[in-house]
Amino acid sequence: MIKNERLDKIIEILEKENYSTVDHLAKLLFVAPVTIRRDLKKLEQNGLVNTCYGGVSLMHDPNKETPWITRKKFNNVIKKQLAKKAAGLIPSGSTVFLDASSTVSYILECLEPEKNITIITNGMQALSLATQKHIKAYSTGGKVVDNSFALTGAIAMRAVQSMYANLMFFSSNGISQDGHITDQSESETELRKVMLANSDKRYFLCDSSKLGKSFLFHVCHASELDDVICDQPFSFSSPI
Amino acid sequence: MIKNERLDKIIEILEKENYSTVDHLAKLLFVAPVTIRRDLKKLEQNGLVNTCYGGVSLMHDPNKETPWITRKKFNNVIKKQLAKKAAGLIPSGSTVFLDASSTVSYILECLEPEKNITIITNGMQALSLATQKHIKAYSTGGKVVDNSFALTGAIAMRAVQSMYANLMFFSSNGISQDGHITDQSESETELRKVMLANSDKRYFLCDSSKLGKSFLFHVCHASELDDVICDQPFSFSSPI
DNA sequence: ATCCAAACGTTCATTTTTTATCATTTTCTT
DNA sequence: AAGAAAATGATAAAAAATGAACGTTTGGAT
16 A cells, blocks of 8 residues: 555545544554554645544645535536546556646546656646646646636746647637637637647547537647547548 | 544534533543643633633634634634734735745635735645635646645746745744744745745744744745744844 | 632643654665 | 665654642632
């Protein structure tokens, strides 16, 4: 059992039992009490638990709650299926650009921490999910777009420009009949363009609600991509 | 039953019964009356209860709502008080650097969106809270530190170096007798240094548990700051 | 005012937990 | 494969929590 696994287990136990003692945890996890104490110290430094003489309790910290994770009521089965397909395309050890779309953030749910993947994203959802799953992650930084969980602007651009990835996954507001992918956000479009330029392979995640829709800002054309991952058979009329 | 649990239970009982006696609590919680007295002393020090000869009652503060009473976050009370003080120091329209410490992130809870404040932070908690409250926010970006919610590294550094703020609030692992502020994380220390250099006013948030502790990396000296916000009167012996 | 019982605080011994130090094992790096 | 770094466990010393004993204070009753 690796250390992270034990730390997670401690939190799990506390979520069930609310309070626990050092000895109890030591017996449950088959380690010495002193090890549990060291674990708890770390958890406390990270603001996850409250320790006291002899035991621990969960710190239900409002800061810890990541609203977007619990708040996925529009539980998109289709988006998840797409994300699962996408996750299957990621080889061990690779580096991956992810944009700030919710579709793409589902990819994180399908990733195994053991595959040693590194993600780079301007999405707060994706970053949070990666952190929870102990997947290596970089944030591009940038300005928080109001009513969204995307980071954009000069800071994000500069960060993305300085990095190169093996794969990129992104989504967007629409894709036209003839394969033009467009979005309504200028800043996110710009960022996606740089990500596209700085990665080896590119995949567009597209649920069928986006087919045939067009918006103001042009991201790229489907022919420039390695694949369009869609829940309906997709082919664009050649743009000649 | 661990101590935290007992303290929580006392608050719970008081919420139901409004008033209680030492003996009553002692019987309910299977400990000696002395122990209850010692517990109550602690709770009183944290402003959670009022004791008097013969009994206890919940402290209810007439002027301000005290959400801490209903939420049982005994150990965070002090941090919140510090954060509240800090929030009071932020003028409308200003731009503020916040580090990734949990103490500092509580400042967001005390900020009014109407004050049109802009924050810049490398903390994921702070960013999340700001987004929720529709407070303008910039993320520095950077590498996610495992088991933490801090962003660091070259990306974060570059972002911070390119920005200037009116105020900076930060915390750290320790402050020594003679006023040296230190931390155990090198990368976060470096980032704090740049934030300090790039802001007009600087404030250190320090709960008393940090007094007299020293760590490897030196952030700054208290004399370089505009104030140290602490729950205990703080003054450092002058370093000649 | 005086007295009394209950409540309180202090000191101390006991038990339990934590910290510190060191040896051992495991893991990572080169 | 060898060496360095990290994690773990064992042991002893330090610190904390608890409860008992005993003296002091409090609030009321006489």
